[in-house]
Amino acid sequence: MATINEIARQLGVSISTVSAVVNRRGYVSPAMRARVERALEEAQYRPNDMARGLRLGQSRTIGLIVPDLTNSFFARLMRGAEDYLASLDYRLLMADSREEWQRQREYLISFAGRKTDGILLVPCRSTDEQIATIPGLIGNTPLVYVDRSPMNPTGDSVLADNVRAGYAATSHLLELGHRRIAILSEPLDLLNGADRLEGYKKALRARRVALDRNLICFGGDTEDSGYWCGLDLFKRGVPPTAVVVCNNLMTLGLLTALRDARLECPRDVSIIGFDDFEWCPHLSPPLSMVRVPAAELGSAAAKALMRRLRGADGRPPESTLLPAQLVLRKSTGSPRQPG
Amino acid sequence: MATINEIARQLGVSISTVSAVVNRRGYVSPAMRARVERALEEAQYRPNDMARGLRLGQSRTIGLIVPDLTNSFFARLMRGAEDYLASLDYRLLMADSREEWQRQREYLISFAGRKTDGILLVPCRSTDEQIATIPGLIGNTPLVYVDRSPMNPTGDSVLADNVRAGYAATSHLLELGHRRIAILSEPLDLLNGADRLEGYKKALRARRVALDRNLICFGGDTEDSGYWCGLDLFKRGVPPTAVVVCNNLMTLGLLTALRDARLECPRDVSIIGFDDFEWCPHLSPPLSMVRVPAAELGSAAAKALMRRLRGADGRPPESTLLPAQLVLRKSTGSPRQPG
DNA sequence: AGCAAGAAGCGAATCGATTCTATAATTTGA
DNA sequence: TCAAATTATAGAATCGATTCGCTTCTTGCT
Numbered sequence: 001m002a003t004i005n006e007i008a009r010q011l012g013v014s015i016s017t018v019s020a021v022v023n024r025r026g027y028v029s030p031a032m033r034a035r036v037e038r039a040l041e042e043a044q045y046r047p048n049d050m051a052r053g054l055r056l057g058q059s060r061t062i063g064l065i066v067p068d069l070t071n072s073f074f075a076r077l078m079r080g081a082e083d084y085l086a087s088l089d090y091r092l093l094m095a096d097s098r099e100e101w102q103r104q105r106e107y108l109i110s111f112a113g114r115k116t117d118g119i120l121l122v123p124c125r126s127t128d129e130q131i132a133t134i135p136g137l138i139g140n141t142p143l144v145y146v147d148r149s150p151m152n153p154t155g156d157s158v159l160a161d162n163v164r165a166g167y168a169a170t171s172h173l174l175e176l177g178h179r180r181i182a183i184l185s186e187p188l189d190l191l192n193g194a195d196r197l198e199g200y201k202k203a204l205r206a207r208r209v210a211l212d213r214n215l216i217c218f219g220g221d222t223e224d225s226g227y228w229c230g231l232d233l234f235k236r237g238v239p240p241t242a243v244v245v246c247n248n249l250m251t252l253g254l255l256t257a258l259r260d261a262r263l264e265c266p267r268d269v270s271i272i273g274f275d276d277f278e279w280c281p282h283l284s285p286p287l288s289m290v291r292v293p294a295a296e297l298g299s300a301a302a303k304a305l306m307r308r309l310r311g312a313d314g315r316p317p318e319s320t321l322l323p324a325q326l327v328l329r330k331s332t333g334s335p336r337q338p339g
Numbered sequence: 340m341a342t343i344n345e346i347a348r349q350l351g352v353s354i355s356t357v358s359a360v361v362n363r364r365g366y367v368s369p370a371m372r373a374r375v376e377r378a379l380e381e382a383q384y385r386p387n388d389m390a391r392g393l394r395l396g397q398s399r400t401i402g403l404i405v406p407d408l409t410n411s412f413f414a415r416l417m418r419g420a421e422d423y424l425a426s427l428d429y430r431l432l433m434a435d436s437r438e439e440w441q442r443q444r445e446y447l448i449s450f451a452g453r454k455t456d457g458i459l460l461v462p463c464r465s466t467d468e469q470i471a472t473i474p475g476l477i478g479n480t481p482l483v484y485v486d487r488s489p490m491n492p493t494g495d496s497v498l499a500d501n502v503r504a505g506y507a508a509t510s511h512l513l514e515l516g517h518r519r520i521a522i523l524s525e526p527l528d529l530l531n532g533a534d535r536l537e538g539y540k541k542a543l544r545a546r547r548v549a550l551d552r553n554l555i556c557f558g559g560d561t562e563d564s565g566y567w568c569g570l571d572l573f574k575r576g577v578p579p580t581a582v583v584v585c586n587n588l589m590t591l592g593l594l595t596a597l598r599d600a601r602l603e604c605p606r607d608v609s610i611i612g613f614d615d616f617e618w619c620p621h622l623s624p625p626l627s628m629v630r631v632p633a634a635e636l637g638s639a640a641a642k643a644l645m646r647r648l649r650g651a652d653g654r655p656p657e658s659t660l661l662p663a664q665l666v667l668r669k670s671t672g673s674p675r676q677p678g
Numbered sequence: 679a680g681c682a683a684g685a686a687g688c689g690a691a692t693c694g695a696t697t698c699t700a701t702a703a704t705t706t707g708a
Numbered sequence: 709t710c711a712a713a714t715t716a717t718a719g720a721a722t723c724g725a726t727t728c729g730c731t732t733c734t735t736g737c738t
Binding site: 001044046047048049050051053054059061069070072075076078079082083086089091092093094095096109110112113114115139140223252255256278279282283284 | 340383385386387388389390392393398400408409411414415417418421422425428430431432433434435448449451452453454478479562591594595617618621622623
């Protein structure tokens with residue numbers, strides 16, 4: 001309620017003196033300091049961030065856009081970012097693009113309108129041209145891509161080591177004796193989808209298992225797409241004996257498809273998914289997953305953004321890769337008839 | 340980048356004229372309007388929200404504090420609020436109190452520092468005195484309690500109809516023939532915990548089943564507390580044949596306890612939980628749950644807040660109750676030996 | 679023709695901070 | 709002892725918008 005002006009007038013001192021006390025800078029005598037501090041305390045003074053922000057040209061606010069707020073993976077990512085930023089007294093402006101380009105576009109524009117000092121973006125699926133317009137939308141607000149990024153990011157990016165993760169998941173299945181391994185991939189417009197598929201291919205190549213294009217399905221980030229791809233896969237003459245599923249919602253859909261196709265996991269089909277979440281141990285069967293360090297992605301991205309804000313303007317875009325981890329539970333096992 | 344000043348100077352017109360064009364108000368000739376609009380377009384002009392906010396005394400930003408960002412229930416609540424607010428061109432400032440009073444306090448102060456026009460609060464567990472200090476922390480920023488509220492909220496609140504929900508869950512178990520029904524309750528410092536327990540008691544009374552205080556356990560909002568309460572319950576001489584669990588994390592913990600106690604659900608124990616989430620159908624067994632309309636809570640709260648902002652200052656606090664719904668799956672059944 | 683009403687545009691105050699410069703008072707050093 | 713340095717405070721410009729009041733120029737009406 002009280003402003004710095006009112007405090008100054010009330011005390012009969014100048015605004016700048018009060019400001020000096022508030023910000024602990026400049027020369028203020030101990031007596032004066034005490035007097036001002038008392039008044040500040042009494043009036044419950046809190047600086048107006050908009051005024052300060054206007055003057056300083058910064059808002060101490062970071063915008064974070066994710067494709068799905070309710071996906072526990074992104075929630076954990078958010079928390080990682082929020083945690084780090086809160087410790088630096090930055091606030092977090094949240095937005096949910098719902099995997100829709102139009103929404104993401106609006107949020108980017110809105111955030112860039114000088115309200116946020118920087119932007120953390122988990123981009124939604126979109127075409128190359130759409131992605132190319134992002135720099136224009138945000139002007140010169142620093143931006144860091146998190147978890148997903150365009151093929152050639154113009155800004156910093158913080159991703160999981162998806163090639164290695166895809167490689168590890170596939171290798172695990174190969175070691176169990178599987179040869180007909182399908183992959184439920186994400187679209188290839190963004191790096192993480194492409195990288196996971198890349199890892200899958202690499203693992204097959206390393207074991208000299210021929211790549212069967214029919215075993216590569218493309219879904220989205222929904223349970224439904226997992227369900228339909230799964231159904232398609234299992235209704236074939238020779239269904240795969242194992243599936244790598246590239247995100248957590250598709251994994252759930254695949255589980256339903258499995259049930260509908262009267263197949264049992266892991267007896268008939270082994271499944272390994274991505275983006276481990278807290279209920280995986282309670283599912284039937286408990287799912288083997290690739291654990292992508294969501295919270296760490298969030299905090300690492302926030303850190304990268306802060307580095308930019310502290311004036312690493314000129315430096316070229318940096319790309320950080322975080323290791324993922326295989327968590328084995330009960331959804332993977334040896335195939336009934338190897339080969 | 341470009342400011343209204345620069346545009347005006349560049350065009351040789353006054354600032355107020357440019358402002359009139361930007362805000363489509365006042366008298367501006369079509370010719371002038373076109374000229375200004377062209378310049379605006381060319382310069383990619385976007386108003387500086389901090390300057391506008393300072394002048395207007397509002398930030399078009401709402402603060403939302405939840406106790407756990409990664410709990411899918413709160414994530415859905417957030418999305419409900421965000422969705423509605425985005426449509427009104429309000430931004431959402433997110434915070435995660437981690438169920439810690441100190442954090443919540445900091446966020447409240449930070450938000451109230453005139454940066455947010457209003458606050459949506461899912462309060463964390465706290466003592467009466469702590470809760471009583473909230474009005475002081477936020478000054479005269481409008482606040483709406485969501486999902487949880489103090490016993491006598493000083494502001495508006497939007498809750499689920501928890502008494503009825505607790506009643507329905509318990510009645511369902513009673514109808515199946517259960518008589519020794521335990522409840523894993525939340526602490527009673529906030530309204531929703533108290534109300535759910537209240538509904539439980541009412542249902543027992545309606546069926547003339549004696550209330551056994553030993554069957555009432557108090558946990559928190561963590562998987563762990565559900566686990567330990569569950570273990571305690573099942574290790575007794577005469578364990579309950581059914582349990583009502585008042586939130587989703589405790590339900591998960593209880594499931595683990597069940598397994599450790601070598602009991603099977605629903606054969607040995609029936610379970611009904613609160614706050615349905617997307618993976619419930621995939622759990623073993625698929626859980627019967629009380630579905631609390633999380634997204635609707637969020638949007639209804641946002642609406643209530645908007646009503647306050649539009650100048651319903653004087654009116655007394657309003658309390659809105661949203662109906663919850665029983666979703667029956669496979670975790671509830673008749674007891675082996677009724678009674 | 680005379681005059682009020684309305685249209686079109688300008689200028690300046692304002693929101694609440696920060697910060698540079700100016701000035702007065704005090705201390706320091708040789 | 710006096711100039712220089714330091715300390716303490718005041719004053720004013722500034723950030724980028726909004727908005728009120730003012731002036732000037734058209735119209736329309738009688």
